[in-house]
Amino acid sequence: MKIGIIGSGLMGSQLGRLWAASGHGVTFSYSRSAQKLDRLARDAGAAHGSVAEAVSGADAVLLAVHWSRIGDALDKAGNLDGAVVLNCCVPLDDSNTDLVVGTTTSGAEELAALRPRARWVSCFNTVPSEAFGPVFDRRNNPLRPQVLTYGDDEGAKEVARGLIRDAGFEPLEAGGLRTARFVEPFAMVTAELAYGQPGGPALTYRFEKLRAAQ
Numbered sequence: 001m002k003i004g005i006i007g008s009g010l011m012g013s014q015l016g017r018l019w020a021a022s023g024h025g026v027t028f029s030y031s032r033s034a035q036k037l038d039r040l041a042r043d044a045g046a047a048h049g050s051v052a053e054a055v056s057g058a059d060a061v062l063l064a065v066h067w068s069r070i071g072d073a074l075d076k077a078g079n080l081d082g083a084v085v086l087n088c089c090v091p092l093d094d095s096n097t098d099l100v101v102g103t104t105t106s107g108a109e110e111l112a113a114l115r116p117r118a119r120w121v122s123c124f125n126t127v128p129s130e131a132f133g134p135v136f137d138r139r140n141n142p143l144r145p146q147v148l149t150y151g152d153d154e155g156a157k158e159v160a161r162g163l164i165r166d167a168g169f170e171p172l173e174a175g176g177l178r179t180a181r182f183v184e185p186f187a188m189v190t191a192e193l194a195y196g197q198p199g200g201p202a203l204t205y206r207f208e209k210l211r212a213a214q
Contacts, residue, residue, distance in 0.1 A: 004054030006030045006073050007064035010129035011088050013040055013061060018136050020044040022166040030065060030073055038052040051076035060159050062086045065166060067091045077149035078120035084156045087111055088124040090187045108180035118155035122180055123149045123164060126187045128194040130201040139168035145204030146172040
């Protein structure tokens with residue numbers, strides 16, 4: 001599968017590396033440093049280029065930029081008509097402490113309004129990037145950590161589910177994009193557990209439904 005990565009920070013670089021290691025054709029893009037992109041692509045055995053080059057002909061696109069850079073990144077990506085876009089962005093302010101969108105709408109819904117013909121799926125935004133490597137290393141474990149996955153396009157979600165499994169996780173169906181109104185605040189909880197509490201940032205989770213006693 002051809003995957004375009006928009007964003008070369010912790011999320012984009014880590015997921016791009018894992019997908020490249022899984023045999024996908026990955027193109028990294030969108031960095032202030034051309035040298036960083038070159039090094040990232042070289043280390044991952046992947047390609048790098050402009051945002052337009054990364055999304056052109058891609059089977060899936062990962063949007064992994066800070067909320068303050070959304071407008072610029074989308075301008076460079078173009079209309080994204082028909083593209084499957086995995087969104088792991090959380091709508092944070094410049095200090096990364098508060099959500100700037102929430103409760104009556106969400107970052108995911110705002111993105112869908114900006115590019116209504118793209119096929120949006122939100123995932124990975126409730127898992128710290130520090131967990132990606134350890135989870136991938138344990139990907140043969142039958143009891144995998146989960147990733148909340150939500151969107152309105154079932155075909156796009158099927159693509160996302162495959163890529164989530166390739167990264168070593170199990171997708172957890174969480175409904176349509178409207179769910180983002182509640183998942184994005186939950187991402188703030190996982191961030192607090194990962195970075196504000198003891199034990200290190202490689203946080204994962206699993207939700208289980210218990211059967212009633214017979």
